[in-house]
Amino acid sequence: MSPITSPGLLDDALEWLRGLDGLEPEAAEERLARLRDRHPRTRARLLWQREAVTGEYHYDLLFPEIGGCVSLSFAPDRAIPWPLRGSQRSGEQLLLRVNGVETTMERAVSVLDVLWEDARLARRLVDAALVEEALAVRRADPAADRLQEAMDAFRRARGLLTAEATRRWMAERGLSHARLEEIVAAEAAVAALRREVAEGRVEDFFAAHRAEFDRLRVLRLRYADPDRAAAAAARLRAVRPAGPVALATDEVLAGAATCRMEANGRGDLVALFGAAAADAEAGRVLGPAPLPDGGLCVAYVLAVEPAVLDEVTRGLVAGRIFDDWLAERRRHAHVEWFWGSRARTDELTAALRG
Structure with a gap:
């Protein structure tokens, strides 16, 4: 009906x-x-x-x-x-004035060239709008107990373990208690939407993508010098099974690299190293790969822990289902850009839908 x-x-x-x-x-x-x-x-x-x-x-x-x-x-x-709707005062186009020089919103946005170079930033903007659209239809105030749980989790995630620490954090950001509750309520609403989207689908998705949720224990080396990173990767591929730790120790002592051991989800390693990590087993060398904040990473897989559908993995699976849901909505979304050349906006929109 x-x-x-x-x-x-x-x-x-x-x-x-x-x-x-x-x-x-x-x-x-x-x-x-x-x-x-x-x-x-x-x-x-x-x-x-x-x-x-x-x-x-x-x-x-x-x-x-x-x-x-x-x-x-x-x-x-x-x-x-109706013909005059949307008209604006000229002052509403101003972002700031420095020594009498005015900067308009259009000028400020025009310098954000990084948006055109990294589709991830634009994807976050579009995804936020899509989530807001979905919440507007489903909007419901969370129960008091659920809101308190969300507030407690929000504070724990930011290390705000005392009332004084929370007040200081709020003061630094100019937040009132009412505004903080609004932020937490919004996060709780998004979490509820994620649960709704994933409801009844977690088990089947996990069965179809089990290997993608494996945990890999890896030895990670970080380099600033591309040549040293490539040389270390070649040496790791040639060493005996007992040799990676000794090689990493030599690199750290020589001041060529920093090193740490980590347990990573396979999906995180695929995001960094690409397809080579999708089927990586113990003994595989990954990289060198560029890191988001600079430098290069070389990793040696020490062990693979097959995924089990525990509470942690359930959360990861639900996140993947939600990401896929957002990706599908992006493919069919009507996106309007109000700045930038037509060629740039068309290219960016195509990247978002791809």
Whole structure:
């Protein structure tokens, strides 16, 4: 059944929109729960736009359905004419002024050339928008106990183990307690969405991709000199099974490299070393490979621990399922760039969908 065929939905939605006149978006979002309660089988998303000239908000209700989307809005008599919507005060285009020299948003964004060189940054921007879109349809306030669990986890992850440490951290970032709760609630909502997307799929995904979740114990050497890194990789491939630790010790003592032993997921090693790590077994030498923060890495696989579906692995599998879900949504997303040349934006959008 189409969502807009719910009895009385359009009349209720129009009356609901009339009641938003003069309200801030936070209050409008809270009222949306009432409409959803009256029509529980209907998915609805609220959008708003603030008119720069008047400072008032205009609201639209979206009802996603198969093959498209239904939009419903209401504009009071005093509302700004449609052709003028979106006009802005000139000051809203300014980011900062230094010694009287003004920097506009357009100028600031134009210097972010790294965005065009690294699609991962653009992917994070697009993914954040896609997640926000999904949450807007499913939005529900987390229960108090779930929110407290999320707050505790948030603090532990940042080493904020005392109330004083938390207050100091908030003060350094100019955060109020209410704003911190908003951030944590948003993270909890994303976690709930991830669980929803992965629900009922973890076991089958793990069975189909088990080897990708193996844990590999590796000896990792980090080099600054490409020639030394290549030479070390060649020597590692030639040493006896008992020799990697001795070779690593020599390299560290000579000041050529730093060394550490780690347990890495196979997927993390594939991301760094490529396909060579996909089927790597004990004794395999990987690299040299460039590191994100500079330098080169050479790794020797000491042992492989076959994956088991424990709680840690379940979380990793759920993350992969969620990543695949986002990738599918990116492929079909309508992305609009408001700066950059057409050639650059087309190339970047193609990379995001690939």
